[in-house]
Amino acid sequence: MEESKTKRKTVMSGAMQQFCDVQSCVEVSAKTFLLRFISPEIAASAQPGQFVNVLAAETGEGPLLRRPFSISRIDGDIVELLFHAIGKGTILLSRKRNGESIDVLGPLGQPFRIDTDYNTALIIAGGIGVAPFPFLTSSLQNLGKRLETFLGYRNDKQIVTSHLKNVHIATDDGSKGFHGNVVQLVEPFIDQKDLGKVKIFACGPTVMLKALSELAKRNNICCEVSLEGHMACGVGLCQGCPVERTGDGAKYALVCKDGPIFLTTDVIL
Ligand SMILES: Cc1cc2nc3c(=O)[nH]c(=O)nc-3n(C[C@H](O)[C@H](O)[C@H](O)COP(=O)(O)OP(=O)(O)OC[C@H]3O[C@@H](n4cnc5c(N)ncnc54)[C@H](O)[C@@H]3O)c2cc1C
Ligand code: FES
Numbered sequence: 218m219e220e221s222k223t224k225r226k227t228v229m230s231g232a233m234q235q236f237c238d239v240q241s242c243v244e245v246s247a248k249t250f251l252l253r254f255i256s257p258e259i260a261a262s263a264q265p266g267q268f269v270n271v272l273a274a275e276t277g278e279g280p281l282l283r284r285p286f287s288i289s290r291i292d293g294d295i296v297e298l299l300f301h302a303i304g305k306g307t308i309l310l311s312r313k314r315n316g317e318s319i320d321v322l323g324p325l326g327q328p329f330r331i332d333t334d335y336n337t338a339l340i341i342a343g344g345i346g347v348a349p350f351p352f353l354t355s356s357l358q359n360l361g362k363r364l365e366t367f368l369g370y371r372n373d374k375q376i377v378t379s380h381l382k383n384v385h386i387a388t389d390d391g392s393k394g395f396h397g398n399v400v401q402l403v404e405p406f407i408d409q410k411d412l413g414k415v416k417i418f419a420c421g422p423t424v425m426l427k428a429l430s431e432l433a434k435r436n437n438i439c440c441e442v443s444l445e446g447h448m449a450c451g452v453g454l455c456q457g458c459p460v461e462r463t464g465d466g467a468k469y470a471l472v473c474k475d476g477p478i479f480l481t482t483d484v485i486l
Contacts, residue, residue, distance in 0.1 A: 272321075329478050336412065417440040
């Protein structure tokens with residue numbers, strides 16, 4: 218890669234655009250890839266819950282629009298993304314290898330609010346919704362919070378548990394852990410254990426987030442979710458990622474700029 222290209226760096230809406238060297242990209246479970254790229258700047262400034270917008274290919278072979286990915290973990294100067302290869306952009310990204318570069322814009326969006334009043338964090342993810350939680354886990358551990366992690370999958374083929382704590386698994390087909398969905402798994406846990414004050418952090422399919430939002434409301438628990446709707450610019454310019462707000466103020470929020478993290482009491486899922 219040319220030196221000038223690796224060094225190019227601009228700032229857009231508070232985020233950096235950089236060409237970053239890929240350190241590795243490996244399949245860690247079925248169609249699920251862990252891509253590690255080098256960016257001391259993003260590594261130093263990112264907070265859990267934020268995302269990066271990645272151009273899958275710089276030539277005509279890839280989609281024109283960037284693709285958003287949660288920052289999954291920071292490891293020194295390295296930023297990790299965990300993603301499902303489901304379409305053109307993610308399949309191209311999954312083929313990146315050491316020595317290649319990717320065009321990254323970030324960190325973007327609002328982070329989880331972690332420094333609030335609670336004793337136990339319940340991290341709840343459906344499928345690739347697990348992506349932002351290794352980063353969140355390390356930050357919550359630094360704050361001394363108790364952590365319980367609940368992961369729901371269709372089956373045992375796509376499970377990823379690295380860098381998570383106290384993991385409980387549910388599978389739709391019963392091939393691993395609890396036979397059922399992750400909301401069914403977490404509900405009795407909330408009732409039975411002495412957890413102190415609880416806060417839920419969740420990411421996954423909207424149907425799961427909706428069920429969790431209702432569970433949180435019934436149990437008077439604060440619940441923050443990461444929304445993963447479709448996006449284009451990623452920085453609040455195109456108005457392409459609205460989510461309906463509750464309350465009397467503006468009718469819509471933008472997932473890329475006002476989120477992707479929202480309190481479930483603030484949005485209509
Ligand atoms: C803030 C944010 C964070 C995200 N973080 C991650 C992450 O950490 N890991 C990860 O794997 N994915 C994440 N996503 C989703 C990811 O951006 C999409 O999977 C990706 O854009 C698909 O690109 P593609 O070109 O491969 O697929 P496309 O060819 O564009 O689409 C393939 C199929 O996937 C569907 N699809 C595309 N995007 C989404 C989406 N956002 N939600 C649901 N279905 C979609 C399309 O409708 C189509 O059916 C995130 C999305 C957002 C908005
Ligand atoms: S993706 Fe453009 S405004 Fe959100």
